[in-house]
Each structure stands twice: as C-alpha cells, then as structure tokens.
Amino acid sequence: MTLRANWNYPTAVRFGAGRIAELADALAVAGIARPLLVTDPGIARLPMLAKVLDGLAAAGRPALVFSDVKPNPVESNIAAGVAAYKAGGHDGVIAFGGGSALDAGKVIAFMTGQTRPMWDFEDIGDWYTRADPAGIAPVVAVPTTAGTGSEVGRAGVITNEASHTKKVIFHPKMMPIVTICDPELTVGLPAFLTAGTGMDALAHCLEAYCAPGYHPMAEGIAVEGMRLCKEYLPRAVKDGTDLEARAHMMSAAAMGATAFQKGLGGIHALSHPVGALYDTHHGMTNAVFMPYVLFFNKKAIKDKMERLARWLDLERGNFAAVMDWILELREEIGVPHTLAGLKVDDAKADLIAEMAIVDPTAGGNPIPLDKAGALEIFENAIQGDVKSKID
Numbered sequence: 088m089t090l091r092a093n094w095n096y097p098t099a100v101r102f103g104a105g106r107i108a109e110l111a112d113a114l115a116v117a118g119i120a121r122p123l124l125v126t127d128p129g130i131a132r133l134p135m136l137a138k139v140l141d142g143l144a145a146a147g148r149p150a151l152v153f154s155d156v157k158p159n160p161v162e163s164n165i166a167a168g169v170a171a172y173k174a175g176g177h178d179g180v181i182a183f184g185g186g187s188a189l190d191a192g193k194v195i196a197f198m199t200g201q202t203r204p205m206w207d208f209e210d211i212g213d214w215y216t217r218a219d220p221a222g223i224a225p226v227v228a229v230p231t232t233a234g235t236g237s238e239v240g241r242a243g244v245i246t247n248e249a250s251h252t253k254k255v256i257f258h259p260k261m262m263p264i265v266t267i268c269d270p271e272l273t274v275g276l277p278a279f280l281t282a283g284t285g286m287d288a289l290a291h292c293l294e295a296y297c298a299p300g301y302h303p304m305a306e307g308i309a310v311e312g313m314r315l316c317k318e319y320l321p322r323a324v325k326d327g328t329d330l331e332a333r334a335h336m337m338s339a340a341a342m343g344a345t346a347f348q349k350g351l352g353g354i355h356a357l358s359h360p361v362g363a364l365y366d367t368h369h370g371m372t373n374a375v376f377m378p379y380v381l382f383f384n385k386k387a388i389k390d391k392m393e394r395l396a397r398w399l400d401l402e403r404g405n406f407a408a409v410m411d412w413i414l415e416l417r418e419e420i421g422v423p424h425t426l427a428g429l430k431v432d433d434a435k436a437d438l439i440a441e442m443a444i445v446d447p448t449a450g451g452n453p454i455p456l457d458k459a460g461a462l463e464i465f466e467n468a469i470q471g472d473v474k475s476k477i478d
Contacts, residue, residue: 234284236344
C-alpha cells in the first residue's frame with residue numbers, strides 16, 4: 088500500500104513523501120502569489136527551509152520569512168507577524184512548522200484584516216462572529232511535526248502573557264485552504280520532540296474518544312488514531328528515519344485534531360496552565376498528565392476503555408490494560424513519570440487548579456472537573472501515584 092493520497096477531510100490534504108514539491112501549486116490553488124512564511128527560529132535556520140524558499144522563488148511565488156514565534160506563541164508574536172505581513176504587501180500565509188508555528192501563522196492570517204483586539208475572538212460562544220470574514224487571509228499549512236494537527240484545525244492557541252493563560256482563537260475561516268503533509272519533513276525531528284508531539288496526537292484522540300456527547304464519527308477517527316500511535320510512535324522515536332512510521336504518525340496527528348471537535352478534557356485543561364506558567368512542551372506535558380487524568384475519570388469511561396482495549400488488541404480487555412499500555416508506552420519513549428521531569432513543582436498548585444477548571448477544554452472531561460478534582464490530579468502527577476490504583 089502506497090502512503091500517498093489526496094484527501095478532502097476536513098480540508099484539502101496532499102499527503103505523501105516528497106509532496107512539499109507541490110507547495111507552489113498549493114499556493115496557486117489558494118490564490119496566494121506573495122506569501123509570508125511563518126515558522127519558528129529553529130526551522131528558519133535549516134537547509135530544508137532554504138530549499139523550499141528556492142523552489143518558491145523559481146516558481147515565481149517568492150516568500151519572505153517571519154520567525155519571531157515562541158514555543159508557546161504570545162500576543163506580541165502575532166502583532167509582529169501582522170506588521171510584517173502588511174509591510175511586505177503579502178496576500179496569504181504559509182504556516183510552516185510545528186504546532187506553535189502553525190497556530191501563529193493561522194492567527195496572523197486571521198488578524199491581518201481585523202480591527203478588534205485578538206482576545207475578542209477567543210473561542211467562547213459566538214465570539215467568532217465579531218470578526219470580519221473578508222479580513223482573513225488564506226493559509227497553506229505545512230506541518231513538520233506529527234502532533235498538534237493544527238494543519239487541519241480552525242483555531243490557534245496563543246498565550247496571554249498578562250494573565251498567564253492560554254487562549255484559543257477561533258474562526259471557521261482559519262482552516263487552511265490546502266495542507267501538505269510530507270512525512271519526509273519530520274525525519275530530522277529529535278527523539279524527545281518526536282515523543283512529545285506523538286503523545287500530543289494520542290492525547291487528542293484519547294480525550295476526544297472519552298468526551299461525553301454523541302459523535303460516532305469523531306470517536307471512530309479517534310480509536311484508529313490511537314491504534315496508529317500504538318503501532319508506530321515507538322518506531323518513530325526509535326528510528327527517526329523510519330518513513331513509514333513517520334507517515335502514520337502524521338496521519339494520527341491530523342486525525343486527533345479532526346476528532347477533538349467532539350471535545351477534550353482534563354489532560355489539556357491542566358496542561359494549558361502548566362505550559363503557560365512553566366513554559367513546558369505542550370505534548371510532553373499532556374503525556375505526563377495522561378494516566379492521572381485517566382484514573383480520575385475511571386468510573387465514567389470504564390466501558391469505553393474496554394472497547395478501546397479490544398480495538399488495540401490488548402491482552403486484557405479492560406481499563407487496567409489501557410492504563411498499563413499508556414504507562415509502558417511513556418516509559419519506552421522517554422516520557423517523565425511525574426511533573427518533576429518537566430521541572431514543575433507544586434508551588435503554584437492552587438493557581439493551576441483554578442486556571443484548569445475555567446480552561447475551555449475542561450468542559451469535555453467525562454467527570455465534571457472542579458477545583459478539588461484538578462488539585463487531586465495535579466498532586467498525583469507530582470507524586471507519581473497511579474500504578475498501585477489501577478486494578
């Protein structure tokens with residue numbers, strides 16, 4: 088089976104090794120002649136990007152690069168990107184990189200024609216209707232990691248430095264016009280980032296599957312995404328040149344972002360404030376919290392875990408089997424067992440719990456997440472106490 092295809096779900100996706108060569112054509116489809124390429128400082132220095140820029144110039148669609156993007160993008164990054172977009176007379180954005188660059192690129196494109204402050208478009212109720220749709224620039228997305236799935240999403244996560252909170256900026260027209268998923272672009276990703284981004288994809292699928300509500304399409308996508316993570320994430324971490332594993336993980340990432348329209352939950356609700364306060368890697372923070380949130384939700388998700396265990400072909404078809412698999416996977420790919428491994432202590436536990444319960448993702452938790460529950464999960468993640476409780 089060739090790992091190459093064109094999909095239109097949820098946007099136009101050109102999937103397969105070597106398809107970055109089609110970037111100029113993708114820009115033409117999106118109506119972009121003078122793109123601003125938004126990426127992060129690390130990717131901006133890579134020969135890979137220089138080759139992409141040379142190809143665009145040769146195709147008559149030269150791009151300028153904006154790379155002032157933090158690992159957890161902040162408002163000033165967006166403002167500087169919008170200024171660069173306007174100064175360069177651009178007519179669209181290439182969002183190129185990991186989740187941070189993709190989110191920043193999409194929000195920059197969104198804000199180029201808006202007159203209201205960015206925080207007025209947070210994903211609350213119908214706030215997105217405040218935006219001027221005509222002021223949203225087109226985007227072509229090119230992921231270089233397999234994690235967030237932001238390349239097929241309609242939102243971007245930006246940190247409000249004043250309040251130390253992560254905000255989700257949303258609009259339906261933020262969806263990229265074309266996405267190029269080329270697994271060759273992820274080959275040079277270090278093992279730590281491969282593990283962290285891969286666990287982010289798993290967290291998206293897992294929380295979408297567990298979220299309450301009726302959405303069998305999202306659940307179907309989520310369980311297959313988890314199977315791909317089970318089969319291919321250890322391979323991708325062990326051998327960064329394993330292109331088959333890289334390709335399947337790139338699919339799992341897009342699947343997670345497609346599935347989580349059903350909802351997320353406590354993993355993300357706690358990960359967001361920890362990331363905002365301690366500047367930790369988002370996917371790795373999700374990975375640390377994962378078993379502790381699962382244990383907290385055990386009573387509400389027991390039946391779903393039994394179905395998932397059968398789909399994943401685990402020897403015991405129960406909750407404990409899923410938990411054991413996650414704990415073993417984390418150990419195999421180098422995820423810290425506790426928050427101490429991310430240099431997070433309990434000094435801000437109370438604040439983190441307060442922030443978690445008002446995070447937009449908290450509402451998708453299978454068991455309503457109050458402050459006491461958030462504190463319980465956080466303290467378990469500090470102490471590492473979960474293995475003795477799962478059976």
